[in-house]
Amino acid sequence: MTGGYGAGRFSRGIAWATVLYLVLPITIVLPVSLTDQRFLSLPQEALSLRHYANIFASPAWLAAIGQSFGLAVVSTLLAVAAGTLCAIGCWRLSRRASDLVRVLMLLPLIIPSIVYAVGLYRWFGKLDLLDRFLGVALAHAVTGIPYVVITVSAALAAFDPRLEQAARGMGASLGQTLRWVILPRIAPGIASGAIFAFIHSWDELVMVLFITSRQVFTLPRKMWDGINENLDPTMAAVAMLLVVFTLGLLWLDGALRRKRAA
Amino acid sequence: MTLPPPSASAPAGHALALTGLTRRYGAFTAVQDVSLSVASGQFLTLLGPSGSGKTTILMMVAGFTEPSAGSILLDGRDITALPPERRDFGMVFQGYALFPHMTVAENVSFPLRVRGLARAARDAKVRAALDLVQLDRFADRKPAQLSGGQQQRVALARALVFDPALLLLDEPLSALDKKLRGELQEELKALHRRIGRTFINVTHDQEEALRLSDRVAILDHGRLVQQGSPLELYERPATRFVADFLGRSNFLAGTVREVRPGAMALLAGATRVVQAVPEGAPRLALGTPGLLALRPEKITLLAPGEAADTEVAGEIAAWSYHGTGFSLAVQTTDLGILHVALPAWRAAISPTEGMPVRLGWPADASVPVAEDSHAA
Ligand SMILES: Nc1ncnc2c1ncn2[C@@H]1O[C@H](COP(=O)(O)OP(=O)(O)OP(=O)(O)O)[C@@H](O)[C@H]1O
Ligand SMILES: [Mg+2]
Numbered sequence: 001m002t003g004g005y006g007a008g009r010f011s012r013g014i015a016w017a018t019v020l021y022l023v024l025p026i027t028i029v030l031p032v033s034l035t036d037q038r039f040l041s042l043p044q045e046a047l048s049l050r051h052y053a054n055i056f057a058s059p060a061w062l063a064a065i066g067q068s069f070g071l072a073v074v075s076t077l078l079a080v081a082a083g084t085l086c087a088i089g090c091w092r093l094s095r096r097a098s099d100l101v102r103v104l105m106l107l108p109l110i111i112p113s114i115v116y117a118v119g120l121y122r123w124f125g126k127l128d129l130l131d132r133f134l135g136v137a138l139a140h141a142v143t144g145i146p147y148v149v150i151t152v153s154a155a156l157a158a159f160d161p162r163l164e165q166a167a168r169g170m171g172a173s174l175g176q177t178l179r180w181v182i183l184p185r186i187a188p189g190i191a192s193g194a195i196f197a198f199i200h201s202w203d204e205l206v207m208v209l210f211i212t213s214r215q216v217f218t219l220p221r222k223m224w225d226g227i228n229e230n231l232d233p234t235m236a237a238v239a240m241l242l243v244v245f246t247l248g249l250l251w252l253d254g255a256l257r258r259k260r261a262a
Numbered sequence: 263m264t265l266p267p268p269s270a271s272a273p274a275g276h277a278l279a280l281t282g283l284t285r286r287y288g289a290f291t292a293v294q295d296v297s298l299s300v301a302s303g304q305f306l307t308l309l310g311p312s313g314s315g316k317t318t319i320l321m322m323v324a325g326f327t328e329p330s331a332g333s334i335l336l337d338g339r340d341i342t343a344l345p346p347e348r349r350d351f352g353m354v355f356q357g358y359a360l361f362p363h364m365t366v367a368e369n370v371s372f373p374l375r376v377r378g379l380a381r382a383a384r385d386a387k388v389r390a391a392l393d394l395v396q397l398d399r400f401a402d403r404k405p406a407q408l409s410g411g412q413q414q415r416v417a418l419a420r421a422l423v424f425d426p427a428l429l430l431l432d433e434p435l436s437a438l439d440k441k442l443r444g445e446l447q448e449e450l451k452a453l454h455r456r457i458g459r460t461f462i463n464v465t466h467d468q469e470e471a472l473r474l475s476d477r478v479a480i481l482d483h484g485r486l487v488q489q490g491s492p493l494e495l496y497e498r499p500a501t502r503f504v505a506d507f508l509g510r511s512n513f514l515a516g517t518v519r520e521v522r523p524g525a526m527a528l529l530a531g532a533t534r535v536v537q538a539v540p541e542g543a544p545r546l547a548l549g550t551p552g553l554l555a556l557r558p559e560k561i562t563l564l565a566p567g568e569a570a571d572t573e574v575a576g577e578i579a580a581w582s583y584h585g586t587g588f589s590l591a592v593q594t595t596d597l598g599i600l601h602v603a604l605p606a607w608r609a610a611i612s613p614t615e616g617m618p619v620r621l622g623w624p625a626d627a628s629v630p631v632a633e634d635s636h637a638a
Contacts, residue, residue: 160359162355162356162357162359163359163361165324165326165346165355165359166353166355166359166361167361167372167376168326168345168346168347169324169325169326169346169347169349169351169353170347170352170353170372170373170376170420170424171347171348171350171373171376171377171424172347172372172376173347173376176376180372180375181361184363185362185363
């Protein structure tokens, strides 16, 4: 006799098939990035790191990485500030009002990004933000806000409102309560939101295609152009680095959550 | 000549007065027209069953809930509109509300930090406050690493450290086991005596209310039913609810048959119940129905031939033993079941079910009480 309700053979099979389906593309990119050939292909005679070396020797790739990183940092900062304030505001408001605001905040997740991009294109033209660092940073920040709102709201839901009352009852102003009581309690939620907002900006392509041309040239944009123009395996190497970097961020998020749970 | 105050620099406790305090939630009235006053240095307990509006009153006093009507006066000054952070009350919340990310010392130091005290002054006061609640050894622990009783004392230290003139306590001992609760009740009472501040305590534990308070205010369905010293409330409950909620009572219902100066008699079936009526007490008119409350410990077992103002015969329907005494439920024909508390040591009988007994009590053992106005 086995205890508990183990998964049936069928559902187990489906689960593993799903995992394979999700992981398979990555397992193909890895060998391709290690190819010894000069075009996108599987390794023929030996494994080689030359394409990885290529990235760091190419000013174009390095510039793209630098620009993407800078954009991700700036847009994350903006998204975290706006998203955290929004979540706290909703939390303090009445339930009806805050539900409405929360749904509004999730719009960027619900609307297809291509629709969003078209809209941005029209507005940014008027505002002279096309092909500008600030424009892309704003676009990524706005679309990154939902991640922050979701994670910070979740952290606030677990926050005991009596702690705020206790603080105010002891004479703390709103600012002091925020700084000494609320923010430290929801910091892990903010960190999670920041990580997701960062990842979002880091690999966002659709909006970038619409609102940039030459001045701003992000890493996903460079990969996109690379795929369209030539079949350089450097792309696979870059892709692998992206995967590793993103996994690192997700691991960090998991570690923060574990620390919060402890 | 008057005694010097407990500490020369400390201000005396605040006097607080509530007038017509009301709080409505939509169509529901959580607190209705409560008027109360607490003198400086007094220990007041708000006592009532769950949902009777105790927390709501405390939250209005603290400033977290806005009254729908009525006002709150602090030393004669209207503070109804003052925000909570400007009231300067110490408060211990139901469940303590300690900051989990701060150590015990940081928690206690919070109200001082808010007031912009320098580090050295803060540390000294925190140490003194932790000494007071005997937690000096735990200063560097997080709240999660403390027992319930220790957390409760941290909450108390945090509420006391800035020397508030009024301390609000919302069921501070409800989460503790009986023994620890008893110890902390003693500590709380001693603390109150030592620092001479005004305390307002909320509880639904009647024993705690009786032990700790100078005054008790009894609430039911958002209304103030009766207030007074513990002794007054226990000995002279005004309504059936108070007699039943504060301790246990038997209720004797009958019709008023005789009225003389200082006493009256009710007839319940064939039993004549004699009731003393003290000077100035409202008296019931001849022929009207009357209700008396009688404490189980005031009933005695009559020996053969022994007489009492009121006598009734019955037989033991159920009994139990509590170490200090027996609890008897005696079935009578005219008065229904009467609960009797009998000291066990040298008890005249060893109870068995079905045993016939004769009960009696003096005329001043019972008190006339009113039926509850909202009785269902
Ligand atoms: N925010 C609110 N909205 C609606 N009704 C409320 C609200 N707060 C309290 N009440 C109602 O008011 C009544 C009194 O609540 P209160 O919390 O004051 O009770 P209490 O005497 O403290 O009870 P307990 O002993 O269970 O803590 C309850 O019936 C409660 O349901
Ligand atoms: Mg309560």
